[in-house]
Amino acid sequence: MNGCFSVFLINPGKEYLVMMTLIFLLVLVAMVMAYFGKGRLSCVVFSVSLALSLYWFHHHATDALNILL
Amino acid sequence: MNQSRITMLNILGMVGMAVVLLIGLIAQVTLNELPCPLCLLQRAGFALVMFGFMLNVVYGIKQRHYGVVLLGAIFGAAAALRQISLHVIPGTPPYGSAILGYHYYTWSFILCSATILAVAILLLLRNEGEGEFRHRFGVAGKVACWFAMMVMALNVISTFIECGPFQCPDNPVSYWLLSII
Numbered sequence: 001m002n003g004c005f006s007v008f009l010i011n012p013g014k015e016y017l018v019m020m021t022l023i024f025l026l027v028l029v030a031m032v033m034a035y036f037g038k039g040r041l042s043c044v045v046f047s048v049s050l051a052l053s054l055y056w057f058h059h060h061a062t063d064a065l066n067i068l069l
Numbered sequence: 070m071n072q073s074r075i076t077m078l079n080i081l082g083m084v085g086m087a088v089v090l091l092i093g094l095i096a097q098v099t100l101n102e103l104p105c106p107l108c109l110l111q112r113a114g115f116a117l118v119m120f121g122f123m124l125n126v127v128y129g130i131k132q133r134h135y136g137v138v139l140l141g142a143i144f145g146a147a148a149a150l151r152q153i154s155l156h157v158i159p160g161t162p163p164y165g166s167a168i169l170g171y172h173y174y175t176w177s178f179i180l181c182s183a184t185i186l187a188v189a190i191l192l193l194l195r196n197e198g199e200g201e202f203r204h205r206f207g208v209a210g211k212v213a214c215w216f217a218m219m220v221m222a223l224n225v226i227s228t229f230i231e232c233g234p235f236q237c238p239d240n241p242v243s244y245w246l247l248s249i250i
Contacts, residue, residue: 019232019233019234019235019236020106020109020110020228020232020236020237021225021228021229021232021233021234023109023113023116024112024113024116024221024224024225024228025225027113027116027117027119027120027221028218028221028222028224028225030120031119031120031123031214031217031218031221032218034120034123034124034127034128035123035127035214035218039124039127039128042120042124043137046117046120046137049113049117050117050140050141050144053110053113053114053117053144054144056106056110056113057110057144057147057148057151060106060107060110060151061107061147061148061151
């Protein structure tokens with residue numbers, strides 16, 4: 001799917017991935033909304049960006065560390 | 070401490086986060102150090118903190134706005150701690166340059182922890198005349214908000230140039246957009 005210009009992508013593990021640029025775009029949209037008085041809507045967009053950030057964090061932080069404890 | 074001073078501290082917090090993101094972008098361009106996915110997540114944490122401070126600046130000081138700041142700071146600290154744990158393993162080289170002896174991810178953890186501490190202190194401060202205070206969204210706040218939004222827009226552009234509409238590579242060596250044109 002490397003040639004696909006879609007927001008949602010499918011990796012070899014058949015897991016749906018959302019592009020990381022979207023996190024920053026959503027925070028920017030939330031900031032613009034907050035500035036122009038759409039406080040409640042900006043908090044909804046913030047929640048989506050936080051959920052997306054947590055998704056990516058889970059994706060990048062679940063590899064086992066190569067250390068002996 | 071009165072409300073206008075606390076608002077000014079929030080403006081400083083928002084500008085501080087914007088400056089941190091701007092320094093990251095300048096280092097990325099001048100030193101040609103592409104941010105890894107965990108680095109980008111730490112930037113996202115700073116952006117979320119910045120949004121929380123902005124809510125306080127635009128709508129006035131509220132407990133839930135500090136909650137937004139804390140969520141962003143905890144997220145950024147967790148991402149930084151994950152990256153520190155990857156590079157603390159003996160024989161594992163660090164990622165990126167060091168500033169004053171600490172790498173970007175270590176600074177990220179320190180700054181996120183400092184933000185949590187600062188918010189705890191701000192929450193402890195007694196707000197004199199909290200009930201009758203009318204919040205004013207002044208010129209300083211508006212200029213700071215536009216600066217923060219501009220830095221955020223630069224981050225959207227730089228992340229898109231690096232990763233495009235795809236998952237960012239684990240060890241990025243080139244910009245996606247520059248490689249296709």
